[in-house]
Amino acid sequence: MFDVYKIRKDFPMLNNKTQQGHPLVYLDNAATTFKPYKVIEACNNYYLNENANAHRGDYDLAYKVDFNIDKVRQTVANFINAKKEEIVFTSGTSMSINLIAFGYGMKYLTKDDEILLTEAEHASNVLPWFKVKEHTGCKINYIPLDKDGRLSIDGLKKVINEHTKIVAIAQISNVLAYLVDIKEISKICHEHGALLMVDGAQSVPHIKIDVKDLDCDFLSFSGHKLCGPTGIGVLYGKYNLLKLTDPFMTGGGNNARFDMCGNVAFLQPPEKFEAGTLNIEGIYGLGAAIEYLENIGMENIEKYEKELRNYAISKLKTLQNLIIYNEFAEGSIITINVKDVFAQDEASYLNSKGICVRSGEHCAKILHDFLKTVATVRISFSFYNTKEEIDILYEALKNGGDFLDAYFN
Amino acid sequence: MPISINPTLMREIIMDHYNSPTNKETPEDSENYFHIRMDSTSCIDDITIYLKLNNNIIEDIKFDGVGCTISTSSTDIMCDLVKGKTKEEAFKIIENYLNMIYEKPYDEEALDEAIVFQNTHKQAARIKCATIGWNGLTKLLNGEKDED
Numbered sequence: 001m002f003d004v005y006k007i008r009k010d011f012p013m014l015n016n017k018t019q020q021g022h023p024l025v026y027l028d029n030a031a032t033t034f035k036p037y038k039v040i041e042a043c044n045n046y047y048l049n050e051n052a053n054a055h056r057g058d059y060d061l062a063y064k065v066d067f068n069i070d071k072v073r074q075t076v077a078n079f080i081n082a083k084k085e086e087i088v089f090t091s092g093t094s095m096s097i098n099l100i101a102f103g104y105g106m107k108y109l110t111k112d113d114e115i116l117l118t119e120a121e122h123a124s125n126v127l128p129w130f131k132v133k134e135h136t137g138c139k140i141n142y143i144p145l146d147k148d149g150r151l152s153i154d155g156l157k158k159v160i161n162e163h164t165k166i167v168a169i170a171q172i173s174n175v176l177a178y179l180v181d182i183k184e185i186s187k188i189c190h191e192h193g194a195l196l197m198v199d200g201a202q203s204v205p206h207i208k209i210d211v212k213d214l215d216c217d218f219l220s221f222s223g224h225k226l227c228g229p230t231g232i233g234v235l236y237g238k239y240n241l242l243k244l245t246d247p248f249m250t251g252g253g254n255n256a257r258f259d260m261c262g263n264v265a266f267l268q269p270p271e272k273f274e275a276g277t278l279n280i281e282g283i284y285g286l287g288a289a290i291e292y293l294e295n296i297g298m299e300n301i302e303k304y305e306k307e308l309r310n311y312a313i314s315k316l317k318t319l320q321n322l323i324i325y326n327e328f329a330e331g332s333i334i335t336i337n338v339k340d341v342f343a344q345d346e347a348s349y350l351n352s353k354g355i356c357v358r359s360g361e362h363c364a365k366i367l368h369d370f371l372k373t374v375a376t377v378r379i380s381f382s383f384y385n386t387k388e389e390i391d392i393l394y395e396a397l398k399n400g401g402d403f404l405d406a407y408f409n
Numbered sequence: 410m411p412i413s414i415n416p417t418l419m420r421e422i423i424m425d426h427y428n429s430p431t432n433k434e435t436p437e438d439s440e441n442y443f444h445i446r447m448d449s450t451s452c453i454d455d456i457t458i459y460l461k462l463n464n465n466i467i468e469d470i471k472f473d474g475v476g477c478t479i480s481t482s483s484t485d486i487m488c489d490l491v492k493g494k495t496k497e498e499a500f501k502i503i504e505n506y507l508n509m510i511y512e513k514p515y516d517e518e519a520l521d522e523a524i525v526f527q528n529t530h531k532q533a534a535r536i537k538c539a540t541i542g543w544n545g546l547t548k549l550l551n552g553e554k555d556e557d
């Protein structure tokens with residue numbers, strides 16, 4: 001049984017915290033999520049009981065660390081139905097995408113090649129590809145979005161061609177939160193000889209992922225958006241592709257042997273990509289976070305968040321002063337504006353009521369073209385949010401035109 | 410301006426400078442101005458300040474760009490305050506304003522309408538909005554500028 005009130009007891013940040021004299025209502029989960037005690041304890045456990053370096057195992061303590069890192073790698077692999085060897089630890093989604101851009105894109109693309117993105121991508125899934133373009137002379141093109149800002153299969157079919165080598169898209173975008181049919185898209189990409197890199201930062205925390213079924217070539221995601229620690233993330237890649245990919249960083253921990261004449265033999269994936277001492281505490285925490293989510297069940301999480309979103313939409317729709325930009329999106333994000341109020345002012349007003357939301361351009365260019373506004377307010381849920389919190393949001397937004405209240409009360 | 414100025418009036422001043430700012434435009438003869446772009450890394454505000462000096466006197470000052478209510482109105486009020494002043498006078502006003510924002514002793518008289526931002530510390534996330542224009546002017550007065 002999914003019991004949100006019981007779940008909330010697992011999170012220190014959900015117990016008796018206040019902001020501006022009001023109970024804290026955290027609705028910025030797309031930025032980062034709160035951590036359950038289990039995750040914090042796992043991180044602490046590393047420092048309290050097992051503090052040794054990895055890959056240096058001459059003694060019991062170091063062996064234990066190696067063993068636990070390996071265990072978490074398996075936990076992550078099981079979570080997305082991959083093989084352990086296909087899981088690379090990174091610092092987060094941004095680093096994972098950079099690794100592919102620099103390690104694969106730079107190495108293999110030429111000026112005749114093309115990368116396909118959409119205009120709804122997060123900066124972390126755009127700027128690394130600009131670098132690839134700068135160095136290789138390849139082209140970057142955008143898959144047209146439909147009138148609501150949704151990536152359509154027809155749109156992809158229109159632009160993909162024999163020069164397309166990499167297609168890089170978010171499974172759920174961070175502003176409009178439409179769910180993309182990755183399975184169908186990977187089929188089309190492969191028919192055209194292109195690789196598919198999926199930005200899973202906003203999808204992996206919310207829905208069950210099976211990389212075998214999706215058949216994507218790479219998947220990137222961040223620990224901190226799925227109740228894990230900051231500074232740890234994952235790159236999944238099909239093993240044969242990881243073998244073809246160059247390490248983004250070199251140094252201790254990723255070379256098997258080398259001599260001073262410049263002959264280097266790198267380790268195999270995933271260790272080949274993990275030069276330097278890893279974020280070991282982060283890995284411990286990531287393992288605990290995934291176990292925590294799996295204990296609740298990703299299906300339950302998805303079902304509950306959908307219910308929560310529907311509830312929020314049905315309430316917010318009754319407010320005449322509100323513009324909702326993505327009523328029908330699948331993801332746990334609602335993007336709005338209060339009429340005639342600048343997004344940042346609205347977020348400030350909500351802050352004064354104890355509510356955390358994010359205003360901004362959200363790093364996505366799509367806003368200008370589709371939403372006809374320079375900025376929006378983003379409300380993003382997690383499975384630990386409640387209908388009562390949505391009621392608080394609703395009450396605040398009802399008076400949301402009076403945003404200078406935040407300044408004078 | 411008396412300290413007893415009430416919240417309603419303060420709101421009106423802020424909204425007035427936001428809805429109809431008098432100094433928000435890119436000057437036509439922008440080649441006669443020094444300018445600096447203040448693009449906040451942590452929020453949406455993206456404002457360029459234009460400063461025209463005549464020897465030591467601020468002959469004109471304008472700004473343009475995208476900003477929230479607080480950044481737009483605080484920059485517009487700043488422009489009103491420093492126009493026609495010497496550099497030294499402007500520095501003094503800026504110092505007073507920043508003292509107010511950071512809850513240090515300040516001279517109310519010197520700030521005129523800008524005292525409407527005296528509550529900014531209650532919304533700490535907005536300090537950057539209330540100071541973005543002022544920090545830009547400080548840079549320009551210290552000789553920093555964009556070359557493009």
Ligand SMILES: Cc1ncc(COP(=O)(O)O)c(C=O)c1O
Pocket residue numbers: 030031091092093094095122124125170172173174199201202222
């Ligand atoms: C869709 C998307 N991609 C990438 C990122 C970057 O994630 P990180 O900052 O954890 O590297 C984010 C985070 O905001 C995101 O929402």
